[in-house]
Amino acid sequence: MNKQMKQIALVLAIILTGLQACEKDPKPNTAPVNESELITTLIIEATDSASGQKSIFKFKDTDGEGGNAPSQFDSIELSPNRTYSVNLLLLDESKAAVDTISNEVLNEGEDHLFNLTVSNLNMAIKLNDLDKNGLPIGLKSIWSTGTSSNGKLKVVLKHQPGIKNGDPALGETDIEIEFNCRIQ
Amino acid sequence: MYLEGINLYQLKKTILLALGLFAFVFVNAQNINCKIKISGIVQDSFEQVALSNTIVSIDSIEKETKTDSKGQFTLSGLCPGRYEVHISHLNCEHIHIVLELRSDTLIKIFLRHIEKELIGFKLSAKLEKLEDLNHLNAKNMDYRKGQSISSLMQDIAGISLLKTGSAVSKPMVNGLFGNRVIIVNNGIRLEGQNWGMEHAPEIDAFLASEIELIKGAESLRYGADGIGGVIRISPKSIFTEKPKSLNGEINLTGNSNGRGKTGNLILGGVLSKNLPIYIRVQSSIKQFGNIKTSKDYLANTGMSEFNYSINLGFQRKGFLSEVFYSEFQNKIGIYTGSQVGNLSDLEKAMNSGTPLIKANFTNQIDRPYQLVQHKMLKFKNALQVNAKNKIELTLSYQKNHREEYDVLRSANSFTGPSFDYYISSSFAELVWTKSPFHKINWKAGLIGLRQSNAYTGRFFIPGFYQNSFAGFVIGNKQFKKFDIEGSLRYDQKHFDIYRWIGAVSNKTQVNYSGFAYVLKAEYQLSGKEKISFIQSSTWRAPAPNELYSNGLHQGLASIEIGDSTLRTERSYSQSLNYSLDLKKHKFDIEGYYQIVNGYINLIPSNKVILTIRGAYPVFQYQQNKAALYGLNARWKYQVHKSMYTIIGAQLPYGQNIDTKDALNLMPSMNGKLSLGYKHRTLNAEVWVNYQSKQSRYVVGSDFMPPPEAYALIGFEVNYEFKAVGQNFKCGLTGSNIGNSSYRDYLNRFRYFTDEPGINISARLTMNINQKQN
16 A cells, blocks of 8 residues: 555545544444334223212223234223213323323314124113314213123224214224223 | 457357357467467456456466556467466456467457456356346446335345335345345445344445345355345445546436425545545435325325435555445335224224224325435445455444334323334455465455444333354355355354343343355356256344334233243255246246255234233234245247247245245236337337235234235336437336226235335436546
């Protein structure tokens, strides 16, 4: 190698090291920041309108899709021939400061729609809240139970930005949970 | 020209042409005993410029000289006999020719003045480059200006495209892709997020002047893990710039589908004759709006791209130095309907024949989209120590930043990317070329790489540091009818892998090392027939995603789980190539058979994982013994002076030997029939592409069975002319001109949408050549 080449190599080595040193990019050995949104928990609060008694049922998977299995997945138990006033609460419990996602869903009600469906259950569900366009959201609902039965209750939340017209088939699925449900 | 008698036959015609070298040997008067003189002139084959400081040597008698400023040289005092004459120029191929000397001889040598790392008589090239199965030259590139780098590659035999929608595609070589295919851009191995199926190579297609698929010994220079192959993309050498003139090119293209526009400008020159600093600057832009299938516009399928590069060169006597810097940046819209929340969404999208999201034309790109930035700095130095020895030192730095923006559930919750990866790579390579040494042309090198991969946002693969070292030796020897080459490479790779659970990291160290070799023998059956055989053993370390991925694959509604116990993959490959070159017929056939032990494959398990969005199917990385085999063939028939037809076919197969099942995601049998017309500077071609239905797949391993077979018609017209003192090239290309609705098995968006409908693209190239005083 001649002198000229050595000099150039040295200058470049300095530039290369400099370039890498100046970068403010994340490093493999520092903890990554994940600010993105996650729904980890769905809480069903069912209040018996006659007795005022409140029952709580949960689905909870704090590390989101994949990873560890859901840490809590309750069965829903209701009494026959009652009327329940139901509130749905969505949380992001993956972060230290728990985020109440249902507040966002309410604020952007015109982009979201819950669809609650039952199978093999004697129960009727009516959505009981409206977005600013007069279409239901589903954070609040009235559940009317009939005689004893054993079946499933499916909770689906659709994200329908700009396309919401009341049709629950539209949009992308944010939540889809099928609870075991018993009326007795 | 000086013409007195041509003893062309004394040169090996085939070797000569294979190199792109044309030598005319002229015999002068009689001469006796050891007073014979060889004189000649060395020129650049591309621009026909004299090449000074070219070393011409005859090793057997230790005679050596250099060409003067006019490119001329003389070697005198030679005895009659057979000599091997070596011609070396710093940034051209090193070549040698065999001369049978009886009298004073005058030779004219054209060197390929392109910066290619060739050793001796390498290149398995054909007599006419255009027909080469594995090679695309500048002319092919001219006809395809404005296309993406991957679509440029698909004319090479054995290359298919693995696509994600219409704007993202990556090359697949005989069914292998991703980390198994090495892409070399401008002499530097491209280091991006190669592992992802939806990650396209980050290369500005306007810079490519040659693309080839390297399968011989030379491939090991770039890595042992290119078990599918090495695709080398070379720009035009900076040292083709000439003093006292401003050279360049302007390219403009327009496309009917997506109303796509591209533009490119290249300008170059030499600072002054006394200060031989070569300069070239280049920049290109690209913009496409929503793409239309045969019936519908696809929502959010636009893309935009902006690139620039600066290239500086310095050359004096036996020394050259080059600095190249480039930046690539693109934003690619991802079809809105492809971002499914869960399996029921995916099923709904698949069962709908038309796109679920209706759209009109727009250039606007919304979420979901990808934003990719790739920067590359290269610094190369070469020193021609003497006729036999050349030393090259290359340093490079690459930084790849990939951001993926998913659709947000809430418009105001978060504005950043959902997925954000950074990979930076520093690379050093020292190569020593010694030719010949004990009658063998040698090249040996040492390589070092340090890489860091980090992320923010959603986890998909862990962060890591990689430190790798490698050494290689390549040798090549010619016999009268034989050409043998071989290479050996050793790699040592060390990874420090960081997996984060909250703020706690789980650090794992892994080491991989191994040897790889390639052997190639080529036999000249006659001047018109050639047969070659390649045998190789290469290996690849499992990639971090194969080891540790554990998460949701957005858009495919599936969960991918890595396996930290995966071993390295070891490939044993052999291929046989036969080529025939007659006046009217050119024929090439290649058969290959490759066994991969521990082939890492993503296989559906029968497990499902319960999530808040429903149950997701689980795909797991597994290792099996796999076989990949097939045939690639091409036949060109010159029907008439100006008419020709080309038939090409590819028959690739993949088999999982352990489970006796077909490998998934293999290209199906395909073929192309073209009819061409060439008269002076007009060239027109019409073709039909046929892709059969993939019948070899494991039922139940995919969400949807492979789509039906399809045939597409396309055409191309190219015309060159002179106007206002400059050269112009213009052209028109039509693809899917029948506006057929079809889906492609290798497009991951086959679940959601049809392929693009008809597209007509027009292009114009103006060469700039301004002489200055």
